[in-house]
Amino acid sequence: MAASVVRGVDKINATARHKCIARSLLRRSFSSSMNLNKALVLGVYENDSSDSIDFTGTAKKFNEKVDGKIAELLLRVKKPLKGGKTRTLHGLDSEFSSVTVTCIGKKEEGYDELETVDKGRESIRAAVAKAVLELRELGENEIEVDPCGDTEASAEGCHLALFSYDELKAVKNRKPTVTVSCASRFSQDKGNIEKGWKKGIILADGQNLSRRLMEMPANLLTPTKFADIVKEQLSSKCEVIVRDKAWAESMKMGSFLSVARGSVEPPVFLEIEYKGKQSETPIALVGKGVTFDSGGISIKPSQGMDAMRGDMGGAACVAGTLHSISRLELPVHVKAFIPLCENMPSGSATKPGDVVTAMNGKTIQVDNTDAEGRLILADALCYSQQFNPSLILDMATLTGAIDVALGAGAAGVFTNSATMWDKLQQASIRTGDRVWRMPLFNHYTKKITKCQLADLNNIGGGRSAGACTAAAFLKEFVTNKNWLHLDIAGVMSNEGAVSYLGKGMSGRPTRTITEFINIISKESQ
Structure with missing residues (x-):
């Protein structure tokens, strides 16, 4: 009976909608008799042979458990599975109503120098993500997932893929809740596998928090509400201090406050501390938190302005x-x-041509009020240096120019430290969330220091090299010798560039920064 199901499904050559309906009907025909909504995801490696199946260790053991039925059924379909492709089988086992076999790419794939990612880990994330999404569409609400040789990547793939921000929709229109667990019981190294699975969930949860904050409508996520959510999410492990407008005024943060002047919502300055160990030279993270960016007096075009609820992406990624x-x-x-x-x-509101004074005493001619992110970051960078940090890393959806330059392929990185750049790139290779180094030449500094009324101009005088002149502006407020500025405007949202993230705000590069800090923590031990 199982073989006829596979042949029936394989012969469906209609649209994707018809395939989904057919599979759902097949699944229900089995699960109605067994009263199950539990599924299993198993991995296989890409194999050009039509005579054999190259299973992962978990898949091999389960295939043995069901007397080789999986191999038998897959081999009846002469076309081998390619990377990222799946086949769903039904009626194989009394415990699972569906078993989805997903191809995780070629065996022992590793670092790809041209792509600058670990292709093996990325293939696992994408393949597992596709499988769990298909099973959710079939109505399965409990899924066990093959660790696929990299438990952390497997956990990341499914938990990132299943995220959806639909809490403002009617219950009937929300994505169904799916419980995902690791199929560690089929492995001899259960302890380490479960440890890796837990780490993958934590990494995905951090990015999903960033995504949730970025997706929230600006009327619900005001500066005050952002601070409330961060306190709720982080206060059990971190100290969260919420500073008000009066405090910012006392600190002479004229650059930051100039941006807030046009809104009835009061500005907030968040200071968060995590002490995994005590240090006189902590790591400093700075995030741009413009909870809605209309452009101010230099107002943006109306088309696409709704996406500017995500202009606090840097702040969200710091929180995540x-x-x-x-x-x-x-x-x-x-x-x-x-x-x-x-x-x-x-x-x-601040007007084009106004001059404001930053915390370090430098004056700024604001010729474009839509170049506001650099103004609030200027004071935050100045303040962060009072704590003698070992390094400063800031993240900001800063310029459309970085989107033009790199698109969604990578976050742009400007840094004065080759050592820090090497560590950050190493982190991005592991996470699959790429970064790309951009120049900090004095050529760009001259563009923003050539100013009629003040020490600096907040724009570079033209359209050329907008991301580079923005970074040059920030450099004027940094004295630390280990500084990294990440312009994440190009990776703010996902339109299909990363298959396991789905459409919407991406939360990138939260996992890369987490891994970067992890690398530093290991080196300091």
């Missing part, structure tokens, strides 16, 4: 990173600084 590193209990000392405000046009 702290969520992960605190739950991983990494032995590091991290201090985070998040300036939060809205950028709105009003009678009190």
